[in-house]
Amino acid sequence: MAKAIQRAPVLGPAFIRLLARFKDDAVSRAAPDVPERLAQWFDWNRAITLSRALDNRAPPPPEGPAFDESQDAECARIRAMLTDAIHADIDMTPPRNAPAAETAAQAAFAPYRQHCLKQQRSMQIATGKLRGRLRDMLARQSEAKAQLAEVDAVMEATLSPREHNLLANVPALLGLHFERLHDSNIATPTDAPASDSPTTSSGPWLANFRQDLRIALLAELDVRFHPIEGLLAALRTR
Structure with missing residues (x-):
């Protein structure tokens, strides 16, 4: 009896392991070298900016509210709102102006892709505003924390474009995952006309x-x- 091929586990954060499973291809079997990868993402201009943020006094913070329990609660509220939106029912209406689908699986996946993109946009907007607001509050607490806030601003400006490009792959990977499940579990009934599309409206898959x-x-x-x-951990520290 032939032995099943054992895949080496993908090392790294849970999110990376999850995406590797959707792709059905463990891209890297070794733990990522974080310092080396960050070095590839920092050009010399960004490196100089980061060095200045670490070595120099941060600029005066803008006027605004101080951090308190209400701000902590607001962060929890925003996260709960985003979580509820993810768990909400998916609108199965075919998206307008969607690219022409080449297969039945691609057409069936279109509403899910639209849902994924919508949630990603909501997360990006909400967390971006929240991060900036918390950073301003951190800068008001002390000179040392103002420097930390400045470093976070540089890191966000440097890493966010890379993060955006990487997260943009999530809908495509989910699409591949959907197509594999669809093709493995949906069969055209033998008594149905050859031109009819197999149903994708039900099933455990x-x-x-x-x-x-x-x-x-x-x-x-x-x-x-x-x-x-x-940022919240730094704000709570006195």
Whole structure:
């Protein structure tokens, strides 16, 4: 009896392991070298800007509210709102102006892709505003924290474009995952005309995909909140 091929586990954050499973291709078997990867993302201009943020006094913070429990609660409220949107029912109306689908699976995936893009946009806008507001509050607490806020601003400006490009791959990977599940579980009935498309409206595979979609979006939400949690921890420290 032939032995099943054992895949080497993908090392790295849970979100990366999840996306590797959707792609059905463990791209890297070794743990990522974070310093080396960051060095590739920093050009000399960004490196100089970061060095100045670390060595120089931060500029005066803008006027605004101080951090208190209400701000902490607002962060929790925004995260809960984004989480509820991810768990909400998916609008299955075919998107307008969607590119022509080449296969039945691609056409069936279109509403899910639209849902994914909508949630990603909401997360990006909400977390971006929240991060900037918390950073301003941090800069008002002390000179040392103002310097930390300046470093965070440089890191956001440097890494956000890379993060945006990487997260833009999530809908495509989910699409590949959907197509594999679709092609493996949907068969055209033998008594149906050859031109008829197989149904994609039910089946355990579709419920599993919906759950995978929500898990992926929740994992992305965790990633987007990492810097926010770091700012909150610094704000709570006196």
